[in-house]
Every structure is written in C-alpha cells, then in structure tokens.
Amino acid sequence: MIEKRILELRKQLHQYNYEYHALDKPTIADTEYDQLLHELVTLENENPEFYDANSPTQKIGGEIAEGFTKVSHRFPMYSLGNAFSLEDLQEFDARVRSQFADVEYIVELKIDGLAMSIDYEDGQFTQAVTRGDGSVGEDVTANLRVINSVPLRLNEDVDVTVRGEVFMPVSSFTHVNESRREMGEALFANCRNAAAGTMRQLDASVVRSRGLDGFWYTLVNARELGISSQSEALAFLKKIGFKVNPEYRQFATIEAVYERVQEIEAMRDVLGYDIDGAVIKVNQFAIQDALGFTIRTPRFAIAYKFKAEEVKSVVEDIFVTVGRTGKITPNAKLLPVQISGSLVSYATLHNEDYITNKDIRVGDTVIVRKAGEIIPEIVSVDVNGRDGTQVPYVFPTQCPVCHEHLVRFEGEADHYCVNVDCPAKIAEALVHFASRDAMNIDTLGERRVYQLHEAGLLKTIPDIYRLHTRIEAMEVLDKMGSKSVEKLLAAIEASKQNSVEKWLFGLGIRHVGAKTSSLIAAHYGSIQNIMKATVEELLTIDEVGTVIAESVTGFFEIDANRHLVEELVDMGLNPEYTQRVTSAKFAGMKFVLTGTLTTMGRSDAKKLIEAQGGDVVGSVSAKTDVVVYGDSAGSKLTKAQELGITTWTEMQFLEEVNA
Structure with missing residues (x-):
C-alpha cells in the first residue's frame, strides 16, 4: 500500500508540475501542492527502498558534486x-x-x-x-x-x-x-x-x-x-x-x-x-x-x-595591452555605463589608425555599443562636448611590458612587440593554448595562467605538462589547495588525448584559426605530416590561401617551433587527427568529387566521407568506387561513366551519408 501511494503521489505531482510550468495553467492551489509534496517526502524518507532519482522530491536539491565530468x-x-x-x-x-x-x-x-x-x-x-x-x-x-x-x-x-x-x-x-x-x-x-x-x-x-x-x-x-x-x-x-x-x-x-x-x-x-x-x-x-x-x-x-544598444560615456584613459603574437591593442577606460544589461568599463580601440580616424581623446564624450552584443566599441565622438582639455592621443613607441621598441610592418595597421622574451607574449600564448577552442584545459584560465607564470611555474607551453612535478609549489599559491591542484592536473592529463587540430590551433600560428586547423589536420592526418607540408601542397586544401600556407610553412621552418612540437609529442600529446572515422560505412572505398557542390563545400564533403571510413582521391581510375558530382561536372564524370563506376548526384550522396 505504501509503494502504491508513493507512485500515485509522484504521478500526481509530475502532472501538476507539467500544468504549472509547461502549460502555465495550474489546476491545484499552491498550499494543496505543498501538502502532497510534504506527504511524499515523508513517505520516501521512511521508506528509502522506494528511492527514485526522478521523483518530484528530487527537485528540492541538496546534492553536492565533486566537479563536472566531460561528456x-x-x-x-x-x-x-x-x-x-x-x-x-x-x-x-x-x-x-x-x-x-x-x-x-x-x-x-x-x-x-x-x-x-x-x-x-x-x-x-x-x-x-x-x-x-x-x-x-x-x-x-x-x-x-x-x-x-x-x-x-x-x-x-x-x-x-x-x-x-x-x-x-x-x-x-x-x-x-x-x-x-x-x-x-x-x-x-x-x-x-x-x-x-x-x-x-x-x-x-x-x-x-x-x-x-x-x-x-x-x-x-x-x-x-x-x-x-x-x-x-x-x-x-x-x-x-x-x-x-x-x-x-x-x-x-x-x-x-x-x-x-x-x-x-x-x-x-x-x-x-x-x-x-x-x-x-x-x-x-x-x-x-x-x-x-x-x-x-x-x-x-x-x-x-538585434541592433546593439548605444549609450554615452566618457573616455577616462587610453592604454595598450600585449597579445600572444606581440600585437599591441589600444583600449579605452570608460566611465562605467550599462549596455544591454552589462556594466561596461572598457572598449577596444583596435589600432593607431582607428584612434586617429575617429579622433578619440582622453576626456571625450563618446557613443559606445557592444559589437555583436559582445565586445564594447566606440562608435563616435561628441566633438561638441570638448572643452579644450582633450588632446590627440600619441601612440606609444615602446612595449608597456618589456619596454622594447614597437614595430609597425609595412602595409599593416597594427604595432607589434617583436621581443621573443616579452613576458606578456609568453603569458598570452599560454592562455591561448589552454583556451576552450584549443586544448580546453579546465581551470587553466587567464587568471590561473598569469598566477602560475608570475610564480615562475609556467614559462613555456611544455611547462603545462610539467606541473605535476610542482605540486607543492602550486599548493601554497592563493586559492590553489590540494583539490584545485588535483583537478587542474587531471584536466591537463586529459587534454593529451585531444585530436591534433586542437593543439595545432593552440600553437598560435598567425592567420590559422580553429576552422583552418581542423581542415589542415583532417587533410594531413598528423602533426608530423603537417610539418613536412609545402606551400603548394597546402594550397590544394579548400579555404587555405597563400597567406595561411606561407604562415604554416614559415612557422615550421623555425627550429625552435619544430623542437616544441617534438617535445609535446614526447610528453604524450596525441599527434594524430582522431575526428576522422565515426563509422565504417565507406570503409576502404575511394571517392572522387567533381563539379560544383551546392549544399556544401568540397572540404565538407571530404570530411563526411572520411568520417565514415572512405578516402577522397584526385583522379578517376579503375580503383575508384564512387564519383560524386555537382553542377558543371566535366571529364571526370565522363570517364567514370565510361569505366562503369558508380556515380552519385549530390543529393544521392547525402542520402547515402544519412542512411
């Protein structure tokens, strides 16, 4: 009888919750609901053998987790x-x-x-x-x-x-x-x-x-x-x-x-x-x-x-910061204002030309908005609000951190600190390597990186994977008790299993973003193959142009960068592209893509094929299994038909992929 009553109460309360929260049409008074819930809590406490994780009583809470498991x-x-x-x-x-x-x-x-x-x-x-x-x-x-x-x-x-x-x-x-x-x-x-x-x-x-x-x-x-x-x-x-x-x-x-x-x-x-x-x-x-x-x-x-909300503020100061590539970014310190629900105190000023063209000065009244609802930026200056105390901003000639001379390359708007030992560049490079789109090392965020860097525990990327030898030194730092250290080390160890495109992006190669890293890693399969790539080979990858290709090859031509990669591999980082095969549907099959695909790029189609065990080759031969063709397909389609090779339209290909 007790079990029957418990099940009955659960069913009733689930229905009342649905009516109240999903339909917004409650059919029972709050006091009556509370009485039924109290009865169920009492019965479940007295009869723990009838525990159910999805009972309405479990919404009362109280469970304390050790941490969050990655899924x-x-x-x-x-x-x-x-x-x-x-x-x-x-x-x-x-x-x-x-x-x-x-x-x-x-x-x-x-x-x-x-x-x-x-x-x-x-x-x-x-x-x-x-x-x-x-x-x-x-x-x-x-x-x-x-x-x-x-x-x-x-x-x-x-x-x-x-x-x-x-x-x-x-x-x-x-x-x-x-x-x-x-x-x-x-x-x-x-x-x-x-x-x-x-x-x-x-x-x-x-x-x-x-x-x-x-x-x-x-x-x-x-x-x-x-x-x-x-x-x-x-x-x-x-x-x-x-x-x-x-x-x-x-x-x-x-x-x-x-x-x-x-x-x-x-x-x-x-x-x-x-x-x-x-x-x-x-x-x-x-x-x-x-x-x-x-x-x-x-x-x-x-x-x-929606269009970003625009509000007035005052520029209280202009200062510059140093990024991981040495890029110098000027920023405005603003009189704090509310924009789109957030308190905004700073805005990016991008580069010297941006400041000059908008004639932004300390003390100016300015219009501020959030670009894409995320990054605050100055839209315009209210020049009528000037009283003569505002003077044009003079861009610095020295790095604010290491004080070395700044360089502005020909044809570029940005200034750079080219000192390889600049502490700010080192710290920002470490932050980038551990970031979500790169190695996604939980708890190794910007503040933690700077803390460990200032303590002398993090000076290079490989130092991240040596932290397990510095446990005592970490545990004496502020907010770095044994549990925090244990959690950080576990996240670092787990990051070694990431597919290689994650740490390729984390290396911070100029012009190489997360998407490009994935395309390159998928094409070459391993970091060793990527290091051997030539500009001409890289240019065969869709969406990789000359600037990116030269940046990649230039990066790996530097001995220090090659040694860095080799050291990371020796430390146990996965050198392979592991996102490739999710099923064996196309296992052992060779595909040729020809013509203009209208629902996807060639690289997307290639990725779909490789994800299901297939391989994409450049020319049609007797060993080709399938030719996928789009608009304006030419000689490859003709040759496939002559050889009796299976041909799929783009729609047929998608049907096979999703079958």
Whole structure:
C-alpha cells in the first residue's frame, strides 16, 4: 500500500508540475501542492527502498558534486550564422530557395542563456550536458534536475534527446542580486552571467534557490519518431511535458519573417527574460537534411541579431595591452555605463589608425555599443562636448611590458612587440593554448595562467605538462589547495588525448584559426605530416590561401617551433587527427568529387566521407568506387561513366551519408 501511494503521489505531482510550468495553467492551489509534496517526502524518507532519482522530491536539491565530468555529444551542437538586416535574411533565403522553392520558415525567440542538451530513456530524465565547445560539454545532471520547469518524467515513455536554453528570468535575477548585495557579495552583471554562474555551482540546492528556467526547442531524434517538421517537433515537445516558448510563428516568405523579427525586437523589454535576437529555421526536416551543415553552422537556420544598444560615456584613459603574437591593442577606460544589461568599463580601440580616424581623446564624450552584443566599441565622438582639455592621443613607441621598441610592418595597421622574451607574449600564448577552442584545459584560465607564470611555474607551453612535478609549489599559491591542484592536473592529463587540430590551433600560428586547423589536420592526418607540408601542397586544401600556407610553412621552418612540437609529442600529446572515422560505412572505398557542390563545400564533403571510413582521391581510375558530382561536372564524370563506376548526384550522396 505504501509503494502504491508513493507512485500515485509522484504521478500526481509530475502532472501538476507539467500544468504549472509547461502549460502555465495550474489546476491545484499552491498550499494543496505543498501538502502532497510534504506527504511524499515523508513517505520516501521512511521508506528509502522506494528511492527514485526522478521523483518530484528530487527537485528540492541538496546534492553536492565533486566537479563536472566531460561528456561527448552524440550529435554536435552547432553555432548559428548571423544576420543583421533584411538584406542578410534575403541572401539566406535566396541560398535556400536556389534548391528548394517551396519552403516554410519557423521564427523563434533567441533566448540569452546557456545552451543545453538533455536525454530521456523510456520517458525518464537521465542526463543533462552543457554545450561546451559543441563537441564536448559538461555533465550538469544534478543541477538541471532541480530546475522546476525541467520534467523528470515525461508524459510518454519515449527515448528523446532534447536541446534548449537554460536562463534566469529577470525576476529571479533581481532577487538573487538583492540577496548578494545584503551578503556583501559581488553582483551579477546580467541575467546570462547569473545563469552561467549558477550552473557552475557544485551544490544543487544553490541552483534550486536561484530560480532558473528553461525553454526547449530542438528534438534531436525527431525523424525516428516520425516527426517531419520543426512545428510538429515543438508541438510534440509541449505534449510530452517540455516548456516550449509560445512566441514561435510559421511563415512562407522571408519578408514576413522580417516583419516578425521586428515585432520581437519591439517586445523584448516586456518579456520577463532576456533575448538577443530571433532564430529562423527551415520548417521541413527533409529540406534541413538536404541543406546540411558547414563545419560550424547549419545551412538551414540563421540567427537574426538585434541592433546593439548605444549609450554615452566618457573616455577616462587610453592604454595598450600585449597579445600572444606581440600585437599591441589600444583600449579605452570608460566611465562605467550599462549596455544591454552589462556594466561596461572598457572598449577596444583596435589600432593607431582607428584612434586617429575617429579622433578619440582622453576626456571625450563618446557613443559606445557592444559589437555583436559582445565586445564594447566606440562608435563616435561628441566633438561638441570638448572643452579644450582633450588632446590627440600619441601612440606609444615602446612595449608597456618589456619596454622594447614597437614595430609597425609595412602595409599593416597594427604595432607589434617583436621581443621573443616579452613576458606578456609568453603569458598570452599560454592562455591561448589552454583556451576552450584549443586544448580546453579546465581551470587553466587567464587568471590561473598569469598566477602560475608570475610564480615562475609556467614559462613555456611544455611547462603545462610539467606541473605535476610542482605540486607543492602550486599548493601554497592563493586559492590553489590540494583539490584545485588535483583537478587542474587531471584536466591537463586529459587534454593529451585531444585530436591534433586542437593543439595545432593552440600553437598560435598567425592567420590559422580553429576552422583552418581542423581542415589542415583532417587533410594531413598528423602533426608530423603537417610539418613536412609545402606551400603548394597546402594550397590544394579548400579555404587555405597563400597567406595561411606561407604562415604554416614559415612557422615550421623555425627550429625552435619544430623542437616544441617534438617535445609535446614526447610528453604524450596525441599527434594524430582522431575526428576522422565515426563509422565504417565507406570503409576502404575511394571517392572522387567533381563539379560544383551546392549544399556544401568540397572540404565538407571530404570530411563526411572520411568520417565514415572512405578516402577522397584526385583522379578517376579503375580503383575508384564512387564519383560524386555537382553542377558543371566535366571529364571526370565522363570517364567514370565510361569505366562503369558508380556515380552519385549530390543529393544521392547525402542520402547515402544519412542512411
């Protein structure tokens, strides 16, 4: 009888939670809900053999985690490309309609929170993982469990992976900051920072107390459930218990989409939660699948970013900083102002020409905005506000750290410190190597790097992998107890397994970003092969031009850089590209790509083939298994047909990849 009553109470409370949080239609008074919950808590405490991790009582919290485990996403969490105008949306629409004339769009609010992926098995909540770098996130299951609007038990016994955004409502933000002010703690700058700080808490009861919420908008395995569109997926998510933002709309034209975007921008201040734009997606999943992805973004969706808020401030000072490449960046210290929910005290001034062209002076009244809602910048100067005390800024001729002479190369706008021993360059290079897009070494952030560098424990990149021999020296540093040191060393050791493109990017080769590093690593397969590459060979890689090719070869022509790579390999860093094979579907098969592919670049197609065990070659022969052809295919297609080799159109290729 006791077990029956416990199960009955759980079922009732799950239903009441769904009605209250997902449907916003409570059917029971708060006092009655509290009585039922109290009864369930009492029964579960008296009968621990009936414990269930997904009981409504588990939202009370109290679990304290040791740390956050890294988890690989089964399906990557991509970023979105951005649009800032009707023209940008029309270009996006033209690309889509060049292949699919009959297309519908779904417009959803772009919630300013933390992207999250959650899993359910047989309708039971099992795991929650942060977006992380899109491939690997952190397990925050205990923290998601205590958010009231996250269902622990779905209305149907289905296996689903769902993605959405966890955020802090404005009302919760106000309450949390009031509490922090009373406790003498630093205030959160905005709702997003508050949500991010909360999700990093190891004590789930703290998470519960801060009133986080969530909207859910992506059903990853929708096709398996027979769902064929985003609008159907949203309806299904709501039906099975998820809180879905009600402001989504469906349109047949991009002009109607733009009108809706303008409506959303007008109502952003009265929503009760922060948004920073709108997301436009192709509604039909069949078209989404055919359009596919670039290396970072889906081709079937785009984010419309709202215009940045502009406010007045005063330039209190101008100073320069030194980056990892020695680049000197001037910055303005501003009279603090609120922009888009954040307190802004500094803005980048880019280079000497930027300051000169805008005639920015200390003491000027200026218009400031956040570029792309992230980086503060000065838009213009109010010259009418000058009183004669403002004088033109004189760009320094010496490095502010090592005091060596600065160099401005011919044809470039930036100044550089060329001293290889400059402490600032060394520290910034270490920060970059450990950063998320590079080696993603947890807890080795900017402050920690500078702390270890100043203590003489980090002077070179290999020193990171020698820190396990300096435990006692680290434990005496501020906020570096034994547990912190243990966690840092574990993250460093784990980073050795990263695919080689991560540390290729981390080396800081000029003009070589994260995407280019991936393309080069995928092409050559190992760091040893990359070091042998010539300019001519590198130029055969899509998206690698002369500047990048010469930068890569120039870097590896320097003995010190080659020795650095060899030392890192000796220390156990993985020298191989390990992102290549995810299945054996094309194992042992040789492919040739010819013609113009319209839904992807050649490099994207090559990556898809290699990910499934195949190999891409340059010419057609009797050993070729498949020729994939696009528009304007020429002699290679003809030769394949003459030899009786299998040929696939681009659409057939995508069907085979996704089969």
